[in-house]
Amino acid sequence: MLPTVLDTFWTSLLIQILVFGLFALSADLLIGHVGLLPMGHAAFFAVGAYATAILEVRHGQGFALSVAGGLVAATLLALVFGLAVRTGDVYFILLTLALGNVVWGAAMRWTSFTGGENGVSNVPPPVIAGFRFERLDDYYYLVLATIVACAVGYRMLVRSPFGLTLRGIRESESRMRALGYRVEAHKLAAFMLSGALAGLAGILYIYWNRFVSPAAAGFLVSAEAVLMVILGGSGTVLGPFLGAAVIIVIRSYGSAYFVAWWMTAMGLVFIATVLWAPHGLLGVAERFRRGRRMEIAGGRLASEETRP
């Protein structure tokens, strides 16, 4: 399909959009449904990537076990960090920010385990049932299949009674408790699911990049996830992928011109989104569609009035 007509640059770009879209989607489970703003989500992304890379490179483990290890590591980290879920609002933001930095610090300084600034490199391509995903095009399809499965599962999850429960918590925790919900348990479950998905994004990333460094755990990565969600449209499945597409395309094309100004550009995009498109690009599209419909309805009304 697509990669056959695209060159390596574009295939790579598509893979990044899908991977970071999934990462943003994992953050949006908390942002758009539970109503929590995680500012350290790169921790799960990085731990998934590191655990898989270390298992592959240093312990010579196969694809299945390395992926499972990455997923377990990210989920366990989310369970531990889930303690932060006990708080809400600004405390949640600050605690996730701090915990994200703890993971970044570990990646940086725990040299014997993480490789420090050098990171972990030379991760081999995935091998499934004897097939080596050596070529970028082949790997693209593996990523695409994984993302589609995740998106379908995610959609099911947010439309299920469990998903509605999360939105109930967003709207009123006190009422949820009075109705018999153990709010903390639901929040912790959502946090672990979100962490596992972020970890999976990290795993898909490491098999594409073949290398992971502490930058993957950095604040910039966490902040970008939030920006992608808000830019694309929070509380939807498509929004985070749309946001990821915009950010990654701009970065890939623009970095030649404004590599030093990237942070500034991102900040401006963020401010513009919050001010003029609080529901993201999908919100703008929806408004445009509804506006047109009202215009048409208005036009019809006007013509009826002028009818003799």
Place this chain on the structure above:
Amino acid sequence: MTPAIETVTLSRSFGGVHAVDGASLRVPPGQRRAIIGPNGAGKTTLFNCLTGVLRPTTGRILLFGDDVTRMPEYRRARLGVGRTYQISNVFLGLTVLENVVLAIHGTRPRKWMIHRAVDRLSDTHAQALGELERVGLVHRRAVVVRALSYGERRQLELALAMASRPRVLLLDEPTAGLAPAERERVSELIATIPRAVTVILIEHDMSVVMGLADEVTVLHRGKVILDGPPEAIQGNAQVREVYLGRR
């Protein structure tokens, strides 16, 4: 008979303020009990202790004979304690129907279900529509609660409490802020609650109290100063004195 709710010298203080101060009450199953008293008498604090929002400083709370004094709020809810709030506490960003579905699922394991869409659960859907029918909000089911009028939100508040099928229902000023016609409507709604449910309501409107209550408890400065049938309370000199400070 074992009371539905019993408190034994229940106290709750905030710093030096004794909001509830040694209050003992026994509410038999199926009774409609009104709790009246001037502002600051400790009525809402008493409710918050009964539902588990607040831990009492001293004293005990029994639910059908079982000690629930230290039990968390969500577990009491599962044992059948339902409530409404003085200031509407509903899910503003969700639709009316979603609000009721959340209330129905609260006491059931189904709230953890992840493999089916919530709008495909026909039994939940039917029950939710039934609850909305009862409060007269069926035609508003697809509306986001933020768009409801104040009166409609009060009705939804009641629907949420009823949808969780409580055995004991605590109503905190259900008619507060309503126009006379709406007040009557809500009173009628409360009157249709089956007798299997024990109802305790905080209410300032004496006509509502007279119409609904079997027994009235007068609270003043956190203490129960009087307990009796509505007729006896209405003519009581002490009660009038308690309220005089306010009027």
